[in-house]
Amino acid sequence: xxxxxxxxxxxxxxxxxxxxxxxxxxxxxxxxxxxxxxxxxxxxxxxxxxxxxxxxxxxxxxxxxxxxxxxxxxxxxxxxxxxxxxxxxxxxxxxxxxxxxxxxxxxxxxxxxxxxxxxxxxxxxxxxxxxxxxxxxxxxxxxxxxxxxxxxxxxxxxxxxxxxxxxxxxxxxxxxxxxxxxxxxxxxxxxxxxxxxxxxxxxxxxxxxxxxxxxxxxxxxxxxx
Numbered sequence: 001x002x003x004x005x006x007x008x009x010x011x012x013x014x015x016x017x018x019x020x021x022x023x024x025x026x027x028x029x030x031x032x033x034x035x036x037x038x039x040x041x042x043x044x045x046x047x048x049x050x051x052x053x054x055x056x057x058x059x060x061x062x063x064x065x066x067x068x069x070x071x072x073x074x075x076x077x078x079x080x081x082x083x084x085x086x087x088x089x090x091x092x093x094x095x096x097x098x099x100x101x102x103x104x105x106x107x108x109x110x111x112x113x114x115x116x117x118x119x120x121x122x123x124x125x126x127x128x129x130x131x132x133x134x135x136x137x138x139x140x141x142x143x144x145x146x147x148x149x150x151x152x153x154x155x156x157x158x159x160x161x162x163x164x165x166x167x168x169x170x171x172x173x174x175x176x177x178x179x180x181x182x183x184x185x186x187x188x189x190x191x192x193x194x195x196x197x198x199x200x201x202x203x204x205x206x207x208x209x210x211x212x213x214x215x216x217x218x219x220x221x222x223x224x225x
Contacts, residue, residue, distance in 0.1 A: 003118070005029065006047070028114070028117065032049060036062075036066075037058060037063055040066050051117050052081065054100070056082060064091055067095045081120050087134065088134060088138045093139040096136075100206065102120055136209060161192060163217075170218045196208060
């Protein structure tokens with residue numbers, strides 16, 4: 001079954017361009033469009049969507065609030081992939097915090113965008129691009145309490161190996177790269193990531209990265225504490 005995609009952007013020309021790129025893919029179908037967050041929520045109430053390509057700076061309701069409301073629906077909610085013009089965008093950072101599964105620049109090469117949509121749809125998250133890492137490095141230190149000692153409570157639920165895996169996820173490594181680094185099978189790494197998500201009550205890898213930064217487990221610049 002084709003991946004059902006929704007385009008949310010206040011610029012009609014941009015939506016047209018994205019629609020043309022996606023329409024050429026045999027495994028993707030643009031099933032809905034909206035010009036702002038409020039319209040997106042209205043359309044989503046009546047349309048089955050797998051992945052939402054969400055602009056962040058829009059009139060009426062911005063992409064951050066729309067993303068928060070979509071992700072708050074819980075299991076079965078569409079995955080949200082943020083698209084923005086700006087490399088270091090506080091709106092995109094806020095959208096990652098409220099549940100977006102990734103962040104891409106609007107001028108990203110089509111092949112990378114298509115790969116990101118497929119990754120998000122499969123349950124993964126787009127955390128490896130350098131833009132996402134720079135985004136986290138830039139804005140996490142501004143959060144109250146961040147940059148201090150690692151948070152106890154929740155992180156302490158992890159085993160030593162799970163904490164090790166979490167650090168590498170936070171540094172943008174894929175399961176395969178983590179497996180090679182720790183001399184484990186990729187299946188074992190996937191199991192560890194699943195346990196981390198469950199223990200910390202997180203939705204996906206992006207939220208693992210955000211928590212690692214916010215807790216101080218990883219400091220701005222990518223270094224482990």
